[in-house]
Amino acid sequence: MMERVPCEFFLLRYVPDAVKDEFVNIGVLLREAARPEEAVVRFTRDWSRVRCIDPDADTAMLEAMEAEIALRLRTSATDPKPVMTVLEDTFSNSIRITEARATLAESVPAELEQLMQLYVDSRKLPAARRRTGRAAIAAAMRGEFERAGVWELMRKRIAASAYTRPGDPLKIDCGYRPNGIVRMFHAVSLEGDLEAAKVLAFSSTSLREGVQRVENAGLELTAVVEPLRQVDETTEGEAAERYRFGVETMEREAIRVLTVSDLPRLAETARRELNG
Structure with missing residues (x-):
């Protein structure tokens, strides 16, 4: 026992x-x-x-x-x-x-x-009221970083306005800086409205330039999304088309798009970089 x-x-x-x-x-x-x-x-x-x-x-x-x-x-x-x-x-x-x-x-x-x-x-x-969409992704992301023992070492709710311009309401979920690069992670749900994906894509260039200016570092921006099959089991319907559009919109702006299944790998990398 x-x-x-x-x-x-x-x-x-x-x-x-x-x-x-x-x-x-x-x-x-x-x-x-x-x-x-x-x-x-x-x-x-x-x-x-x-x-x-x-x-x-x-x-x-x-x-x-x-x-x-x-x-x-x-x-x-x-x-x-x-x-x-x-x-x-x-x-x-x-x-x-x-x-x-x-x-x-x-x-x-x-x-x-x-x-x-x-x-x-x-x-x-x-x-019917269980956590879904962005809330579910954000909870999964936090859970993996907590299991890796690095959540408390990370920055949370990072204000984009610190890098872009005053009044920018965007807040990135979390991030950290290992050496000469800043890694930021943001939960984006592609289940319904794609507005969050488009906002992140729109903001990425000025955010990247701001990180370079303010911190003299490069930015690796990662969007964490749900798996395609969670949105459309057939992967061929209208929901799947919207999903792919959201992914492509973000990837065109050099945003790395990963799913929740990649979170253990991200958390392990954070553990090595923050505790090494």
């Missing part, structure tokens, strides 16, 4: 109105009791419960906050409470952290997944 690891976890809660004191669990912070300095954090990817109690919630800010917490944890002392106290003050107590709770884990990644399902993403969506 596998020996379980003593751990403790904290729940991160979104509290939009201190008077009503209503809250939604949005994340989990987990650490081994014997190695508290190696805490990990994860936020939900489904913000529907947050929007139920606060339709005006800034979910982009909340997503960015996950990376901020992870960064502070890596550079802080062993107690996450001071880190969270700073963040609670920054966001006027709209983010709160519970007291530590004990748990026994088979492994930290497995326990984090279980705690997320138990306390944060506990609602089981019906089949």
Whole structure:
């Protein structure tokens, strides 16, 4: 029987109105009791419960906050409470952290997944509402990078405006810089509307030029899409034609197009480049 690891976890809660004191669990912070300095954090990817109690919630800010917490944890002392106290003050107590709770884990990644399902993403969506399209691709991409142990080392939601021009709303999902090249990855669904593919293709030239100007580095831009057979099992119908059009549109602009089946290879490359 596998020996379980003593751990403790904290729940991160979104509290939009201190008077009503209503809250939604949005994340989990987990650490081994014997190695508290190696805490990990994860936020939900489904913000529907947050929007139920606060339709005006800034979910982009909340997503960015996950990376901020992870960064502070890596550079802080062993107690996450001071880190969270700073963040609670920054966001006027709209983010709160519970007291530590004990748990026994088979492994930290497995326990984090279980705690997320138990306390944060506990609602089981019906089949018709399961994550599909771009959300499914982005989740798969994050999952593979997490399994490779590099997700926290990567840049997330990279603002194109830093390289193109002010006002550009495009945000690339994630990326990193090994040596003299910047690798960026963006989830693009070709199931329905091809607008995302066309926007990425349109932006690629100015993005590439901006990376060269700002970082003095080349850009390798990768679009991750679903497999063709997921869009059209016959691979000969109208949906398949749209799919191929989307791929060709991006490839014409020197965007590398890969499917979710290529993600383990991408994650392994990232692991070697970031941990080597």
